[in-house]
Amino acid sequence: MNFLITGGAGSVGRDLTAALLREGHQVRILDKNAGAFASLSGTKPDLIEGRLEDARLVRSALLGVETVIHLAWSFSDDPVELLESDLKGHLVLLDGCVEGKVSRLFYASSAVVYGKPLHVPITEDGPCLVEEARKPFYAAAKLTAEKLALTYSKTKGLPTTVFRFWWSYGEKIGGRHLRDMIARARAGNPLMVPDRAGGSFLDHDDLMHALRLALQNPGSIGQTFNLATSYLEWRDIAQMIIEVVGSSSLLEAVPSDAWTGAQFLADSWQLSTTNAERLFGYRSLFSQEAAKQRLGKAISRCFEEMKETSESLHVLVRS
Secondary structure (H helix, E strand, O other): EEEEEEEOOOOOOOHHHHHHHHHOEEEEEEHHHHHHOOOOOOOOOEEEEOOOOOHHHHHOOOOOOOOEEEEOOOOOOHHHHHHHHHHHHHHHHHHHHOOOOOEEEEEEEHHHOOOOOOEEEEOOOOOOOOOHHOOHHHHHHHHHHHHHHHHHHHHHHEEEEEEEEEEEEEOOOHHHHHHHHHHHHHOOOOOOEEOEEEEEEEEEHHHHHHHHHHHHHHHHHEEEEOOOOEEEHHHHHHHHHHHHOOOOOOOOEEHHHHOOHHHHOOOOOOOOOHHHHHHHHOOOOOHHHHHHHHHHHHHHHHHHHHHHHHHHHHHHHHH
């Protein structure tokens, strides 16, 4: 099968690309940083460097493509950038998919569209309180992109499926809050986390698994699905970090009403995957313990990269 992955040079895109290439699929990447793949060894995807706002480039990238995985998006909270770049590029891609008669479009959305959890677990029919989100304009734009994709599915016959997920990881995991916790643990400072709060982490292998299943099931077309591997509390994550770093840091769970850090961290972002289970048979590939081990390895790699960066900076300063 021929795939186009927009934003394929990002962490999610790289892992999906590697998985698809291993399975023998043809993969094309459209990304403004596609050159990042140049140093990779082994089988490489077809690389196109550019932006989704370029309609001619998008039409060219879609030639011969059967399935599109749309990951490209900024993390901006600037409404002008979101409108002129992200949403414009999104519409250009949707029009290109219709014109090119693409067989399937998967749009990667975000749990940020829920804004703030009112009920746990969070279901797809729950309220999307974008104005309460940690990045409200980003959340509003992502929700708009979902609605546009599903409207194209209904009115223009573009077979579309939307996936929402919270925090994903593969061999590596990113995120400023995780890096901040690692830095505190390295310094031996206490790790303070909100009590009884956490989130549903998604392993990239599970995302690939969901894509395979949904591709085989027409009932997933025109639908929105939460995806998750396992729910973990922040105290679990903090304990992993302490063990990975070999830190003497103390772990302190702060009651939610006394928490003064980022407010979204104090919520319970537990996503229900019941709809995906019911409509196309999704189940995580991993037990809870296996998922924790894989997440721990990703955190360990993040720690090693931070150490390498700090050591390189130290050498530069000394020289």
